[in-house]
Amino acid sequence: MSEHFDPYDAERPLMMGCSCGQHRSSAEHAAAELRARSETAEFEAYSNAFVEASLVKALFPQDALRRQFLRAVGRRSAMAAIASVLPVASLQAMAQEKSGSLEKKDLKIGFIPITCATPLIMAHPLGFYQKQGLNVEVVKTAGWALIRDKMLNKEYDATHFLSPMPLAISMGAGSNATPMNVATIQNTNGQAITLAMKHKDKRNPKDWKGFKFAVPFEYSMHNFLLRYYVAEAGLDPDRDIQIRVVPPPEMVANLRAGNIDGYLGPDPFNQRAVYEEVGFLHLLTKDLWNGHPCCAFGTSTEFIQKNPNTFAALYRAVLTSAAMAREAKNRELIAKVIAPQAYLNQPETVIAQVLTGKFADGLGQVKNVPDRADFDPMPWQSMAVWMLTQMKRWGYVKGDVNYKQIAEKVFLLTDAKKVMKSLDMKVPDGAYPKFTIMGKPFDPEKPDAYLASFAIKRT
DSSP states (O other): OOSSOOTTOTTSOOOSSOTTSSSSSHHHHHHHHHHHHHTSHHHHHHHHHHHHHHHHHHHOSSHHHHHHHHHHHOHHHHHHHHHTTSBTBOHHHHTTSOGGGOSOOEEEEEEOSSGGGHHHHHTTTTTHHHHTTOEEEEEEOSOHHHHHHHHHTTSOSEEEEETHHHHHHHHTSSSOOOOEEEEEEOOEEOEEEEEEGGGTTOOSGGGOTTOEEEESOSSSHHHHHHHHHHHHTTOOTTTTSEEEEOOGGGHHHHHHHTSOSEEEEETTHHHHHHHTTSEEEEEEGGGTSTTOBOEEEEEEHHHHHHOHHHHHHHHHHHHHHHHHHHSGGGHHHHHHHHOSTTTTOSOHHHHHHHHHSEEEOSSSOEEEOTTSEEOOOOOOHHHHHHHHHHHHHTTSSOSOOOHHHHHHHHBOOOOTHHHHHHTTOOOOOOSOOOEEETTEEEOTTOHHHHHHTOSSOOO
């Protein structure tokens, strides 16, 4: 049926337009309301502060260090010093430039229709790309291998990535080595393990021997987190279960057909399985690692070098979107904006449950988890180091890995070392916060020791 009307859907009211009568659909009405919010002085101030704070947080992941630095050099000197080393120069100053300075205005950006891509997608109907002088076509793409191939063939200028993909492509794992960069993380949390309804009494992963699971791609947080989870339960993910790659939009159908017992996949397809009554949410991945990255926005190193102003404009548009998506009050409207056929093509109620964190779990309970999905954009380099340890753990990369060198080339963060060295201050490590995954601390300074601590691994 049309994305605007479906007279045969028993779950939705049939409205000949939107509630105010000025738009063709509720999605257009929601987009107009969000655009109006984005143009207020209040949001402009919030968005500018969000971008600036996000970048300063990237430089100083430990707040005590930030305060120490500011006390030592003063506010004005700190602002000047930080602006000199930000990865895309001074974003706030560049925001005032006219679009005539853009090297390329017509762009194609790929995306997979999942809620992880919310900032990248919503920037289109809300006009955030246009506001930066860009004419962007966001292109719905069937699967991650196709995303990779279109980036390698330069058919896309930038794209929605799974965060491990730029690492793998840059290293030549699974493809020809081509330098790629992560500009922002698109989302944190936002995934789940979904099981078929017939497994309601098999909640202990120790009972999953022989199960068939789907993940969206080999080089994905989904694959690495599923492997981590079952290995902690004593199962070898390569011998005791089967893991196959299934495009996210096909996961629910495969679960219904009995081709798989479950999947660790992106939303909205976990919630869609509950909506279709074919599966239940075993756990949210935030329960494995709260704040873990999933998808990213990125492009090739070559594109950034050739089009620095265009890249900066893209960066601003996506960060502005992330700023809006982080505010809980916007989530229900965002669900309306990204639900239509051109974007996610999913029932609005399914997307709203994911974004608001008020959802049915498929087992008769309604949960309230506000940070089920979040949109913290900062690509911490320690996240990249963790992904590299798991790629090595399961044999996706061989031999010695220079974890920090790869992380710093691919994940676009400039740490505080350059700033502090120029001011003759003691140089600490920056951009490498520690994390805890399933109760086990991860120290990015000791990746090889972390890797050696696992009983089940290929290396």
